[in-house]
Amino acid sequence: MEMHCPSHSKPRWTRRKEARPQELLAAALDLFVERGFAATRLDDVAAQAGVSKGTLYLYFTNKEDLFKAVVREHVLPVIGEAEAMIVGFEGSSTELLHAIMTGWWEKFGMTKLSGITKLMIAESSNFPEVAEFYHDEVISRCNAMIMRALVRGVERGEFRPMDLEVALQVVIAPMMMLMLWKHSYTAFRPEAIPADRFLAGYIDVILNGLHTLPAIGNP
Amino acid sequence: MEMHCPSHSKPRWTRRKEARPQELLAAALDLFVERGFAATRLDDVAAQAGVSKGTLYLYFTNKEDLFKAVVREHVLPVIGEAEAMIVGFEGSSTELLHAIMTGWWEKFGMTKLSGITKLMIAESSNFPEVAEFYHDEVISRCNAMIMRALVRGVERGEFRPMDLEVALQVVIAPMMMLMLWKHSYTAFRPEAIPADRFLAGYIDVILNGLHTLPAIGNP
Amino acid sequence: MEMHCPSHSKPRWTRRKEARPQELLAAALDLFVERGFAATRLDDVAAQAGVSKGTLYLYFTNKEDLFKAVVREHVLPVIGEAEAMIVGFEGSSTELLHAIMTGWWEKFGMTKLSGITKLMIAESSNFPEVAEFYHDEVISRCNAMIMRALVRGVERGEFRPMDLEVALQVVIAPMMMLMLWKHSYTAFRPEAIPADRFLAGYIDVILNGLHTLPAIGNP
Amino acid sequence: MEMHCPSHSKPRWTRRKEARPQELLAAALDLFVERGFAATRLDDVAAQAGVSKGTLYLYFTNKEDLFKAVVREHVLPVIGEAEAMIVGFEGSSTELLHAIMTGWWEKFGMTKLSGITKLMIAESSNFPEVAEFYHDEVISRCNAMIMRALVRGVERGEFRPMDLEVALQVVIAPMMMLMLWKHSYTAFRPEAIPADRFLAGYIDVILNGLHTLPAIGNP
DNA sequence: CATGAATGAGTTTTCATTCAT
DNA sequence: CATGAATGAAAACTCATTCAT
Secondary structure, eight states: OOOOOGGGOOOSOOOOTTTHHHHHHHHHHHHHHHHOTTTOOHHHHHHHHTSOHHHHHHHOSSHHHHHHHHHHHHHHHHHHHHHHHHTTOOSOHHHHHHHHHHHHIIIIISSTTHHHHHHHHHHTTTOHHHHHHHIIIIIHHHHHHHHHHHHHHHHTTSBOOOOHHHHHHHHHHHHHHHHHHHTSSGGGOTTOOOHHHHHHHHHHHHHHOSBSSOOOOOO | OOOSOGGGSOOSSOOOTTHHHHHHHHHHHHHHHHHOTTTOOHHHHHHHHTSOHHHHHHHOSSHHHHHHHHHHHHHHHHHHHHHHHHTTOOSOHHHHHHHHHHHHIIIIISSTTHHHHHHHHHHTTTOHHHHHHHIIIIIHHHHHHHHHHHHHHHHTTSBOOOOHHHHHHHHHHHHHHHHHHHTSSGGGOTTOOOHHHHHHHHHHHHHHOSBSSOOOOOO | OOOOOGGGOOOSOOOOTTTHHHHHHHHHHHHHHHHOTTTOOHHHHHHHHTSOHHHHHHHOSSHHHHHHHHHHHHHHHHHHHHHHHHTTOOSOHHHHHHHHHHHHIIIIISSTTHHHHHHHHHHTTTOHHHHHHHIIIIIHHHHHHHHHHHHHHHHTTSBOOOOHHHHHHHHHHHHHHHHHHHTSSGGGOTTOOOHHHHHHHHHHHHHHOSBSSOOOOOO | OOOSOGGGSOOSSOSOTTHHHHHHHHHHHHHHHHHOTTTOOHHHHHHHHTSOHHHHHHHOSSHHHHHHHHHHHHHHHHHHHHHHHHTTOOSOHHHHHHHHHHHHIIIIISSTTHHHHHHHHHHTTTOHHHHHHHIIIIIHHHHHHHHHHHHHHHHTTSBOOOOHHHHHHHHHHHHHHHHHHHTSSGGGOTTOOOHHHHHHHHHHHHHHOSBSSOOOOOO
16 A cells, blocks of 8 residues: 655655745635634634745745735635626616625625624724725725615615615625524524525515515515 | 821721722723733723722632623623513503613613623623523514514514514514614714614614605604 | 751742843843853853843833943943043153053953953944944043143143144054964963053053163153 | 757756855855844745755755855965065064054955955854854954064064054954954944054054054054 | 632744755 | 755743742
8 A cells, every 4th residue: 555666755845935825825724714813813714725834935935925815816816806797787776786685695694704794793893904804805895786776776766765775784684694604503494594595584584574574576 | 106196107008998899890891892801901991990900809700700701790780770661561561662672772882891792792602601501692682572572562562473573583683783883983984873862773774674664653 | 967947948039120130231241241242042052140031121122222231331330430540740741651551450440341342343343333432432431531632742842743633543553463372362361561660561561662771750 | 749959948047056055155145144044935935046045955954054154264264374474574563463454454354255354243052062163263363363463573673562452452353453443333324434544543542552652653 | 708820731833954856 | 966845952932820928
């Protein structure tokens, strides 16, 4: 079973300059999300990435720099994709909202990126610059996407006139909380609602409210 | 030589032994919420409470014990009040929901207790026991209150039949997020919606949805 | 032999807030002089001062701060004393020079302060601010003292007119080197000249030169 | 496929294997002198020499070995030259002293080798073996050269009888300090005396002293 | 009770050294 | 030969906890 070729002795490490930063960022994301910035030891990040502590410092200046990179690198690509996805959408605003929410869940909520939501809420006061970046590059752009859909719906007569800024928050909040729950109290919420059922019910309530009234075609 | 009038000697600190733990808990709440558990130094807690670091250990066994006390002490009384408030409520379910939300905001959201929401989300994986306690004693009981109101509404024909578990989340989420925003990104959200306007619009959307339909009497 | 009084059990540490900084500075001076800044471990400084590593940080922000304090605290008092010593000197300039040199040796050269000369030469490029401080507060003031003595000697006809700036360096240099030797190559220079013999011969050469000429009364 | 014309392939580096160690020694000298041994990173030495860090280890066993080589390689040739220069000197002892000093300055003081003086003073206690080597091979031989000149002067009646060991130090010290100043406080001493003026004044004072007496022919 | 000086285990950070390429 | 990614021991620094006063 053991290879008799002597040249196959396992090396102490293999050279993989290009892959390393991503591996480290992935490990760091996991641990930062689970434990928070201060409670995460760089030893553990390195171990989880399968490298030694020193290697980390070849790619990141210090712990804070690693944190910033985690947020920056993981988040930006996704936002771009999401925005691209809804450009030139043709259907009803109800369908648009549904599409946005589904996409949000699939690109962000379902993946480990959802943890960044928790991370940023927990650490925003410790890292104002990162928080500002995240607010401007992620939150604002997400909000703008939803807001455009709401305005579009009202303009097309699909949605009723309302306090749209508040409506925006009401629309966003359940998705945010869904992501946050994923990373807290998990042990105590085995009953968690399956995502598709959640999405369906969520869109239903958002569109039709709680009141007893003829609901309009939920796609 | 120096003590023939002991009763007039000026005490170095005013006597308020009983107040000490509360002052420490208040200081700890502030700092834990702002910085997180690990990033909060007991030095700073003591300083903010106006006592020395050693004093802290007269009242709390260690940092973790302080953390548990912060959650326990601050949260329990409020939940009791909230539950008491809605026992035997007489009005419509819409009014009940409105009352619960208003009470939630006034007792919890408006005060510094709102920070505990953020704190628990950030630290729940670091303190499973506290998380369990918080989940059972706060989250579940809050959820149960809302759920009772929803069930009541459906039973009384005020609310339409829905996936109530999902509806519960949708109802709760905006209030949760409102509290979370208060403790993150504040610097970048000067535009924050005033609470009363938020509450009004929020109840409106929750009850009536986004769709273009005749809204039913929003109290 | 063991004291039967139970209250005499030896404490892990004794409280001596006022003495600590001086003890630490003394230990740091020794080690910085012997090994240089970078090669000195704070562990060793603390150990030599008889405290733990953490204690060091109660009094100094970091290693650099300790270094600055070592130079500042040790050097300033001595300079003041030296300057005071020669104010209103009455004798001949030869005697004045002799007095200055003797004082220099006794206050500075003979003591462990002499190490600071070596330390500053070694570290001046690593700590430009400290070097500037040292240059302005120590070197310039020492030079000024000697220069005043030289000018006084020339004005009174005791010393011949010369390039005084150069003479200044020639006068100073042997004393500087004497201090530097003390902290380098000591192991290889058991033959080191006793200080009093050195001082006598040094003053003689400086005053009378090497040339064959009738020397003038060397005090 | 790729090598039918190997002699024309452009080499990635110009072939000058023999020069490598010298480039590394030069870079190391610069940095050791400026920062000291411990504060010099081999990364920087390699970078300044224009090679990679690993290359350093092809020529030197470790950092200490590099240090020893820096001292050894730079210093020995110069001493030999200096000694050769004065063998069979014919002029007056005054002229001999002048020649030695001028040679010292030109071969050593003016060049970057002067930094080794500072380096050895700073590091002698960290590297006793190197210090011993330097003391025996450089300091002692320099001292011997000067001492021979002094003895010669006394024997020929040009110099008066004195404590020659002390005189030796007095003669050497200003030159030593001149070299040391060059590598410390430079930023704060723009007023530095030009070397030729320094040399002239220095010889004058050394030969004739400070006292008011007819000077003897300063060459 | 209250204090705060002192501790030391635990983390971050550095960098000489190794070794697969 | 030359490279530079990777290592890990060692050093700086932090801070929860203790305890003499």
